[in-house]
Amino acid sequence: MKDGARCHTLADADRLYAAVADRVIALAESAVAARGRFHLALAGGNTPRRLYERLAARDDTDWNRWEIWFGDERCVAPEHQDSNYRMARETLLAHVPIPASQVHPMIADPAIAPERAAADYADALSAHLPQQAGWPILDAVLLGLGPDGHTASLFPGTPILDVLDTPVAAVHVPRLSAWRISLTLPVLAHARHLLFVVEGAGKSDVLARLARGPAAGEPPLPVERVSGPRAEWYLDAAARGSA
Numbered sequence: 001m002k003d004g005a006r007c008h009t010l011a012d013a014d015r016l017y018a019a020v021a022d023r024v025i026a027l028a029e030s031a032v033a034a035r036g037r038f039h040l041a042l043a044g045g046n047t048p049r050r051l052y053e054r055l056a057a058r059d060d061t062d063w064n065r066w067e068i069w070f071g072d073e074r075c076v077a078p079e080h081q082d083s084n085y086r087m088a089r090e091t092l093l094a095h096v097p098i099p100a101s102q103v104h105p106m107i108a109d110p111a112i113a114p115e116r117a118a119a120d121y122a123d124a125l126s127a128h129l130p131q132q133a134g135w136p137i138l139d140a141v142l143l144g145l146g147p148d149g150h151t152a153s154l155f156p157g158t159p160i161l162d163v164l165d166t167p168v169a170a171v172h173v174p175r176l177s178a179w180r181i182s183l184t185l186p187v188l189a190h191a192r193h194l195l196f197v198v199e200g201a202g203k204s205d206v207l208a209r210l211a212r213g214p215a216a217g218e219p220p221l222p223v224e225r226v227s228g229p230r231a232e233w234y235l236d237a238a239a240r241g242s243a
């Protein structure tokens, strides 16, 4: 993975999150200028916390025009400590004037079956977003990277990787003994911009593996099936390692 227009290595985490925050604000400005709305899907996990805190401090964007979606979610209540929505609320959404009707959590009620919640979310995306060839078009999707090559909740070896007929699906992840809901490969392929954000030495092995590509006979990692010409990578030097 070489630095260039699509891959940016920043010296440290502070500079990484500053660069990504600037990029998100710029994407918001161009989406609002072109279409009057900025439809952004947030990543979960730990990495985005500091990015969201930085975004929350920005007053150079029209928050009224933002629509917040989620790339994936754990099947827990919105107040649960593992909830991606809770993390985003605490770090970003509680601090900026985005109207509540423009924030779209994946799980409103954990009693609803994961498959039903996924189908409802697919309907909500289709109702709110512009479409192309029947697929809702997100302006930007923030994505993380797991050490096993997962992104969103597209984990290696799970059946959601074969889902090609809906933008959102539920998946049971045996390694975690847990259900997740996630955007699927085709809706990610239709997004205008994909921003991967990767921080820390714990991600350097998987980045080195991505730089090498799959060995003969080895299946691609989920992230390799997502990252295409619309993907931009933001890494800190520790994550990059020797990749």
Ligand SMILES: O=C1O[C@H](COP(=O)(O)O)[C@@H](O)[C@H](O)[C@H]1O
Pocket: 043, 044, 045, 046, 047, 048, 071, 072, 073, 084, 143, 144, 145, 146, 147, 150, 151, 152, 153
């Ligand atoms: O499980 C998840 O992990 C990935 C990466 O998470 P991180 O904690 O290593 O940053 C994340 O992109 C995804 O949204 C999350 O649910």
